[in-house]
Amino acid sequence: MTAKGEADYVLGTNDEEVDRLGLQHRVWRPVVTECWQRVGITHGWRMLDVGAGPGYATADLAEIVGPTGSVLGIERSARFLEAARERCRRRGLANVEFREADLMEISLGQLGLDASWCRWVASFVSSPAKLIDNIAGALRPGGFAIFHEYSDYETFRFMPIRPALESFAQEVMASWRASGGEPNIALKLPGLLTAAGLRVVEIRPQVRTVSPRDYTWQWPASFIEVNLERLRELGRVTPEWAADVLREFKAAEADAGSWFTTPTFLEIIARRE
Numbered sequence: 001m002t003a004k005g006e007a008d009y010v011l012g013t014n015d016e017e018v019d020r021l022g023l024q025h026r027v028w029r030p031v032v033t034e035c036w037q038r039v040g041i042t043h044g045w046r047m048l049d050v051g052a053g054p055g056y057a058t059a060d061l062a063e064i065v066g067p068t069g070s071v072l073g074i075e076r077s078a079r080f081l082e083a084a085r086e087r088c089r090r091r092g093l094a095n096v097e098f099r100e101a102d103l104m105e106i107s108l109g110q111l112g113l114d115a116s117w118c119r120w121v122a123s124f125v126s127s128p129a130k131l132i133d134n135i136a137g138a139l140r141p142g143g144f145a146i147f148h149e150y151s152d153y154e155t156f157r158f159m160p161i162r163p164a165l166e167s168f169a170q171e172v173m174a175s176w177r178a179s180g181g182e183p184n185i186a187l188k189l190p191g192l193l194t195a196a197g198l199r200v201v202e203i204r205p206q207v208r209t210v211s212p213r214d215y216t217w218q219w220p221a222s223f224i225e226v227n228l229e230r231l232r233e234l235g236r237v238t239p240e241w242a243a244d245v246l247r248e249f250k251a252a253e254a255d256a257g258s259w260f261t262t263p264t265f266l267e268i269i270a271r272r273e
């Protein structure tokens, strides 16, 4: 196990985070599936899942490309990889290979793949340029690079405004920056992609405003609960501060007049020239 893959990662890799990533995947799955279909991913495609985490999208991709296609998942957390391998085993997927690797330390090389999928990873790497070079090199000419990455994390807001939840969103961004990442990394991707020899073909913003009755509300619910614990573990916040945030969230949840706007991410589709 690479201790680095577990200890250094700002969001943590425990069982609660594995479950939270599953919920997050289910919340955004319709958007993701529509994107993959628009790109044309189908039977026989050879795919790369960059920073695959516990393998939720990896398994879906493997089902879509079928036995004649394949998915290579790259992930540096051994704990996440264990969950990902188990998921694929349970779903009877024999066309997936997982590789435990740090994308900042290895070069994937020229793999001639049809497309790559990279979601919520670029915010956490020390060199987004190295990440993009790795992806670009792994694609065949004409291959697609697909990203879902945050561009405006500041839209993480509640109506009516809740001061402790406003400071929570600020603290999340600060914690990512303190660990060498950048929450709004999508703003840099078009430039980096062009420099790496890819042509950006489409960019779509993705944001929702939802009430506590909407399934998407479960996304901030799980994120706040799991991340408050992680921020305490990292020694960044006090138990009192965390209790205030949770209390305010519970009050928002109990108020039928509450609305939550998700942090905005960009769907970026680029093609290797």
Ligand SMILES: C[S@@+](CC[C@H](N)C(=O)[O-])C[C@H]1O[C@@H](n2cnc3c(N)ncnc32)[C@H](O)[C@@H]1O
Pocket (backbone or CB within 6 Å): 005, 009, 011, 021, 025, 050, 051, 052, 053, 054, 056, 057, 074, 075, 076, 077, 080, 101, 102, 103, 104, 118, 119, 120, 121, 124, 125
């Ligand atoms: C927010 S999670 C997203 C996981 C997955 N892409 C998803 O959408 O569910 C970010 C993932 O990036 C991985 N990651 C971060 N830095 C990495 C690096 N340098 N090399 C490989 N994986 C990395 C983390 O271990 C984690 O699994």
